[in-house]
Amino acid sequence: MGLHLPDRREFLGLAGLGGLVVASALPGCAQLGSPASAGEDFFFVQLSDLHWGYANPKVNPEPQQSLTRAIAAVNALPVQPDFVVFTGDLTQTTDDPKLRRARLREVQEMAAGLKAPKTWFFAGEHDAALDRGEAYLEVFGGALNYSFDHQGVHFVVLDNVSQPAPVLGGAQLDWLKEDLAGRPPEAPIVVLTHRPLFALAPQWDWATRDGDAAIALLSAHRNVTVFYGHIHHEHHQMTGHIGHHSALSVMFPLSPLGTAAQKTQLPWDAAQPFKGLGWRSVDWRAGAARPREHLLA
Structure with missing residues (x-):
């Protein structure tokens, strides 16, 4: 008997992707079936918080393997995603501008090894x-x-990291208002950003000071989902009808909110060397975003 490989529609219907820890249409993800949200099924992959250049062997003694493993895992999928999006912290902070550029170029070169036809950064x-x-x-x-x-879905990338304070700023909010203008209220919108837009934990820098203004603009649309990074673990939050979903980090996990008195990098566990590290795939079917978390292995 010959080997049966799933076609695109069959693949998007699978629930058993390798390393799956969460599946299904999460609360706040788009569920509309209107013509405005119609289109071909597709899926994309989110990689976040690569922190290329990170060096703390107590937290990750094999830092150069984390990104290569994530890329290999995506390339091993039986059907390639339509695109891969890297949601910030591509590199580890450095005061050396030459080293900062070198690390960014290294990430760019490694990402070029992805089989997916398109990458967004x-x-x-x-x-x-x-x-x-x-x-x-x-x-x-x-x-x-x-x-x-992409396929009838409008993707918006917001910058809440390049200013001294964690803000979007008036000019960007004006840009967002203009970008959304004229789009039908039911049109599907996916927002991609690094920090959370809502005040998850301002004391840990897990917030955007004027994020409420962006949420107010987005709230006029009934079909909005936000995917972000920064907090290095999975978290799901509703602001009205908008769902916000954080991604795992590729490089190191942080203590989930409520489990530690302060933001803490979790120590390396030799018995589970990639515990808490991973990436996300997002299926878009019949106007619904279905995020799935995958652990590195």
């Missing part, structure tokens, strides 16, 4: 806070905030 505070994104833009080009469309 944006900065985290480790990449952009010290120079307002100058090095990042020099290496990756483009803009720190931008939007694009």
